[in-house]
Amino acid sequence: MSQTTVVDARGTRCPQPVVELARAAARSPQVLLLSDDPVSLTDVPAWCRLKGAELIGVDDAGDHWVFHVRAGGVGSGPAPRQP
Amino acid sequence: MSRFVLDCALSRPVSDQTAQWLVAAVQRAWAVPSAGYHEGKVSDALLKGSESDMAQVFGAAGCTFEPTLRLAVSTAVADAVQSGVHTAVVTTATDPLELQLGCRQSAASLGLDFDVLPVTRAGRVDPAALAAIGTPVVLAGAAGNQEIGSVQSDISDWASTTGSALVWDISTTLGWAALPSTWDSMVMDPRAWGAPAGACAVVSAARPVARRSFENPAAAVATALCTQAWLTAAPESVAGARRQTTRIRARVEAEIDGVEVHGGGADDLPHILSVSVLYVDAETIQSRLDVAGYAVGSGSACASQSGMPSHVLAAIGGLTAGNIRIGLPPGLPDDVVDAFVDALVEVVARERAEMGTDGL
Numbered sequence: 001m002s003q004t005t006v007v008d009a010r011g012t013r014c015p016q017p018v019v020e021l022a023r024a025a026a027r028s029p030q031v032l033l034l035s036d037d038p039v040s041l042t043d044v045p046a047w048c049r050l051k052g053a054e055l056i057g058v059d060d061a062g063d064h065w066v067f068h069v070r071a072g073g074v075g076s077g078p079a080p081r082q083p
Numbered sequence: 084m085s086r087f088v089l090d091c092a093l094s095r096p097v098s099d100q101t102a103q104w105l106v107a108a109v110q111r112a113w114a115v116p117s118a119g120y121h122e123g124k125v126s127d128a129l130l131k132g133s134e135s136d137m138a139q140v141f142g143a144a145g146c147t148f149e150p151t152l153r154l155a156v157s158t159a160v161a162d163a164v165q166s167g168v169h170t171a172v173v174t175t176a177t178d179p180l181e182l183q184l185g186c187r188q189s190a191a192s193l194g195l196d197f198d199v200l201p202v203t204r205a206g207r208v209d210p211a212a213l214a215a216i217g218t219p220v221v222l223a224g225a226a227g228n229q230e231i232g233s234v235q236s237d238i239s240d241w242a243s244t245t246g247s248a249l250v251w252d253i254s255t256t257l258g259w260a261a262l263p264s265t266w267d268s269m270v271m272d273p274r275a276w277g278a279p280a281g282a283c284a285v286v287s288a289a290r291p292v293a294r295r296s297f298e299n300p301a302a303a304v305a306t307a308l309c310t311q312a313w314l315t316a317a318p319e320s321v322a323g324a325r326r327q328t329t330r331i332r333a334r335v336e337a338e339i340d341g342v343e344v345h346g347g348g349a350d351d352l353p354h355i356l357s358v359s360v361l362y363v364d365a366e367t368i369q370s371r372l373d374v375a376g377y378a379v380g381s382g383s384a385c386a387s388q389s390g391m392p393s394h395v396l397a398a399i400g401g402l403t404a405g406n407i408r409i410g411l412p413p414g415l416p417d418d419v420v421d422a423f424v425d426a427l428v429e430v431v432a433r434e435r436a437e438m439g440t441d442g443l
Binding site for chain 2: 013014015018019022023026038039042043045046047049050051
């Protein structure tokens, strides 16, 4: 199992980038998500919060964004309920 | 097949009674109110009577009608601004776009600054941003949020300390929750309680609003009657809607994984909920529910004309994917609510199965 998975979701639209992030997070503790869907700026942080993952940073690469996600434990059980 | 409109936060189906009032008014008040002959005077008298009715309902000094909420906001702001006193027009990030636009336009035409204040994760104005305002401003905002049901904080102390004027949009709030304790004026789009489109109202607390010419007196007549009828009926609608949003929230959180719900809390408006679901396409959810007989709104990018997600969810850092908006109408039977949640759970499960996103 590799430590970091790079997911290129450019060209796809909501909800696909978050779906691909979730698939990668189930098998890798760190994910780099490439997305050019502006909705990802809202929904990747929201996904991290819902799933107990950590958004380490977001890089603006000009025509897309790179989301650095520490996914540790996302695939191992249900997410904690939000209050 | 039964059909249920559950997108009633900002507009509600027009009742037979209201339709009858509108038809009667259209025939009686067809003439332009400014026409200098008998029929015009009849129209003007009916319009004035409706303005007086609305002012009386709210204990206001005066009322005027405008065709859109945006114009009503502009009128209210222009009325509240005292030149040389107020320096800016401010609103908040979760307020309706029409209200924000009205504020922006009136600030520009009055030569004032314009600002949009950030909000907390609960959708209320950020206290630090409010405290940073030291000069008198006109603050215009929704008393209750149209998507997430949050009720705005009581900021009357801040207003009196800074000498600011408060303009509240009460469209989502009237009848459902207590109106703000302090206001200089209130604006409303009465479609929220089943009035016909086209007669938004501005009521002013201290002095009569400068009366605008209004070309649709029939809509004003039906709106004034409909508003009085809603205020009579509303008190017996609140508990049922509260029980139903609480139940929808509890069932959705128990039966759907990866879901985020806003609204449905004890401090929220009783009838408004926002449900966001991971890994589903909102447009598909919305259209499948539509086919099943339930009309719901959506704040997801894919379901919007602009291609942008809800500015409300974005402002509070909420999940915008797979979003549906629910605004319950008064008097909905409880079994409809349960059948609706059954349909939603089934539609989400089917969509996730088709997309292969089960168990993610």
